[in-house]
Amino acid sequence: MKIYLLDDLQHLQAHLAQDYQFHQVVTNNNGQYHWQQLASDETQPLVHDKPQSSAKGFFFAEQESLLVFNGEYFQETLPTPKPFVLFGVQSCDLTAIHYQDKFFKDDRYYQARRQQCLLVGLDCINPCEHGFCPTVNAGPGVREEHADIVLHPLGHKWLVLEQTSKGAEALQALALIETHWHYLTQRDLALHQCEQKFPDDKYITDGIKKLNSGTITDDFWQTLAIQCLGCSGCTTLCPTCSCYGTRAIKKDNNEFSQQRFWDSCLYEGFQREASFNNPSAEAGTRVERFWQHKFADEFFTEFSRHGCVGCGRCEQTCPGVIGVHSVMKRITKEGGQENGPEVTHA
């Protein structure tokens, strides 16, 4: 790994925008943050706040064609994106991308996009609202191998960490001068100080433990699920949610396109079969599935981590107030008792 000191971030932005389609988080008129493609001659200041939507849609498209059928044969419709850069992805979202890289490792559509992408990560030096990335080992500093280049703010300067050969290639023409390694110590200190600033969230670690203890009752999930409107806000914004449905679309030329689109395990019909048999007809079953998928230890084997990356978007968006903080507090308080009689809720 090489490290550089950069005085002017615009210099790097303008350079990358020459070779890549340039995407960055920007602020809109309502004060919300979202990913946007910028023109090659346009630079905007880097936003340190978490964007409303994660970056998952750049790789796992919200809706895409898988194939077309022309009446005689099926033809794959792989995307062919130009090289693009995601500039300033925070650690929680990078951890989610790393998670999905594993999940979609054999998916040609995901990989066609992923391989064209240069990831420029951004260390967080202040906690964000609802975020708890340190608790689930997903931040606030960008993890090794999660980005090609990492940016760390140092007052008016930037520390630039070159993490991969892809990152090195992207930086090569800038002829940056390597800087002293002591800046890495400064980075570690800043990240440590940031971690200390997160509010106490012991209920999350306790909740994860309880969720894996097998003591949470069906009644608990059923009661919790009364507040689930099945709106799919959480699954849409969750950077590791990956469920999808498929449908056929008739095209103008009488060809049929088979598309896949983001689906939600919280929809009543998610598992409903053509016979109307529905293994998860109960809302409690569906809500349990969602939280199990985020925190069950069984997924560790495949992903070496839990599915939740601590971004807190579910808390932010859930109109029923059953995002991660609310749910974990209730699991800890009401979800059943280990080694003793189960506590029932009112």
Place this chain on the structure above:
Amino acid sequence: MLSHIPDCIELVDYIDDGEQARHYLFRLLNLAQSKNKNHPHHWQQVQPGQFFMLNVPSIGEAPFTFTEPPNERGEFKAFIRQMGQVTSTLFSMQPGAILGARGPFGRGWPLDKIVNHNTIIIAGGCGLAPLVTLIDKLTNNSPDKPTDALADKAKNKQQLTLVYGARNKAAQMLTPERARWQKQIKIFNTLDAIDEHPSSNINDNIRANTNANTNANTSDELCATTFQGSPLMILPTALSTFTRPPTTALLCGPELMMSSAATYLTEHGMASNAIFLAVERRMHCAVGLCGHCYIKHQYVCKSGPTFSWQALQQLKAH
């Protein structure tokens, strides 16, 4: 890398069998590779209990089991019940239509636990379909393999008994299959309602018919082995026909029926890892990505569709 792209298949023919259900004959097109016997096409490596995704281009995909695996010419059969949009569109199509198929997918029946083991098979409705290729193999009825090695092994060494339940006579399916197996295995057919014989009583029928099926060979004679009640009601009698108790059970049908039967069998001494169930779930991808077929942390398309009762119990305990 996974492929979501189906191979083209031709709808060759179909015959009706049971309530809104048909046997379909399909043919895989463009199977040049399969002509090389040293490198059989992946479609020729189908195991009993595996499934494929049928693509009806104007509607979408759904999973179906093989009732006859693809042969060297790429022909294979599936038993399909008209139920949702995919099957309704399929039922409106005529021979010659071009569709798609992806597969084979999933883990089939555990042959090592079945061959040479006395086996009780309990199926309900079209849940019999995933068992057809297996029973054909074990009874030497595989169309293209008259001297199937598995059947040779199984010959005279194991006893198979099938309990097949349906709501009523109209809902009984796979009649030709049951008729041809009747020569070799004991079959108990149960109907929830036998309208034409309202006085039929399961116990009377059991007394009269327990041994009546030995030489039956026509669909008419299937009626002679039909009892009013549920598969669970006839199960004690079916088990009593074994000279030595069965050591393996295969179940496929409504989940309530399967769990009731599995509970009964374990309560009567069968090991939970000797009971296997074929589980049905909605699927959109069959390759472990779309998420629809989950049972806890596993996906039926990859870990199933056959599970041991022990594995399912362990999954549900988590």
